[in-house]
Amino acid sequence: MQVRKIDFLTDYWGLAMGAVEFNGYRPPTLAAALATASQAIIEARRMGLDHMSCNLPSSQILLAQGLQAAGFYLADCFIPMEAWTKDAARRPIGWPLGTWIREAFSPDLDDIERAYRDSKFPNRFVSDGFNREKAYALYGRRFREVYEKQLGKIFVADIEGAFAGAIIAIVDTETNTNPPSGLGLIVAPECRGKGVGSALVEYRQGWYYQQGVERVSFGASFNNAPMLRCLERLGFRYGGATLCFHRRL
Numbered sequence: 001m002q003v004r005k006i007d008f009l010t011d012y013w014g015l016a017m018g019a020v021e022f023n024g025y026r027p028p029t030l031a032a033a034l035a036t037a038s039q040a041i042i043e044a045r046r047m048g049l050d051h052m053s054c055n056l057p058s059s060q061i062l063l064a065q066g067l068q069a070a071g072f073y074l075a076d077c078f079i080p081m082e083a084w085t086k087d088a089a090r091r092p093i094g095w096p097l098g099t100w101i102r103e104a105f106s107p108d109l110d111d112i113e114r115a116y117r118d119s120k121f122p123n124r125f126v127s128d129g130f131n132r133e134k135a136y137a138l139y140g141r142r143f144r145e146v147y148e149k150q151l152g153k154i155f156v157a158d159i160e161g162a163f164a165g166a167i168i169a170i171v172d173t174e175t176n177t178n179p180p181s182g183l184g185l186i187v188a189p190e191c192r193g194k195g196v197g198s199a200l201v202e203y204r205q206g207w208y209y210q211q212g213v214e215r216v217s218f219g220a221s222f223n224n225a226p227m228l229r230c231l232e233r234l235g236f237r238y239g240g241a242t243l244c245f246h247r248r249l
């Protein structure tokens with residue numbers, strides 16, 4: 001079991017956020033699970049943290065119950081999904097009429113932030129207890145960071161020349177796949193349900209294919225039906241479920 005501070009979230013919210021990782025540990029009993037969760041809380045308090053999160057595969061039932069007994073609540077359920085990039089090239093989907101995909105310019109970052117600001121997120125972590133404005137801005141800030149530090153590409157979809165959506169594409173050169181987190185996708189609220197999100201994911205799959213990346217993982221909250229549907233249409237397969245727990249300290 002390991003507790004670590006998450007600097008990215010800590011800096012932004014001004015709360016000391018930490019994460020507990022069990023590194024494959026499987027407790028033999030509920031009592032052992034509770035003892036481990038309690039130990040994680042003691043460790044986190046010793047580190048001066050205010051909030052803790054923990055992501056677990058849903059198969060880790062005893063650990064989930066141990067966390068619950070230790071006062072953690074279920075904040076979200078994440079569905080990881082995976083696809084071969086060659087599949088996107090094989091089965092092209094139709095894009096909405098007048099759609100054009102290109103690389104981002106700096107004025108797009110304002111449109112991206114506006115799109116997040118005007119969005120409703122089906123995620124309890126974002127909707128409960130935290131400052132919504134800051135939580136949304138955090139996603140927008142990620143796009144800005146990728147653009148300014150050139151961490152990867154940002155692709156933008158326009159419909160008839162007006163901003164419709166954007167997606168982050170990064171290659172993790174150590175594993176030759178995409179990084180496990182930090183990829184964003186946003187469609188302007190007025191453009192949703194027309195196929196823009198699917199077009200952006202498809203375009204990015206094609207780009208990954210050209211970069212020599214064979215397999216890509218992406219996912220969404222369990223109740224983000226439009227996102228899961230987009231991925232399913234593009235041949236992504238479910239990779240189980242991740243339970244996301246949270247606790248104030």
Ligand SMILES: CC(C)(COP(=O)(O)OP(=O)(O)OC[C@H]1O[C@@H](n2cnc3c(N)ncnc32)[C@H](O)[C@@H]1OP(=O)(O)O)[C@@H](O)C(=O)NCCC(=O)NCCS
Nearest residue numbers: 185186187192193194195196197198219220225226227229
């Ligand atoms: C998720 C998101 C990117 C999808 O973009 P989009 O352009 O609306 O997606 P598409 O139009 O390509 O596809 C959406 C699919 O979901 C379906 N859908 C939409 N709302 C739905 C709902 N409430 N329940 C079930 N299905 C739904 C649509 O019918 C469509 O499927 P279909 O074409 O087979 O009918 C967009 O909703 C968004 O920006 N959300 C906020 C940010 C976000 O959640 N980003 C992803 C974080 S991982």
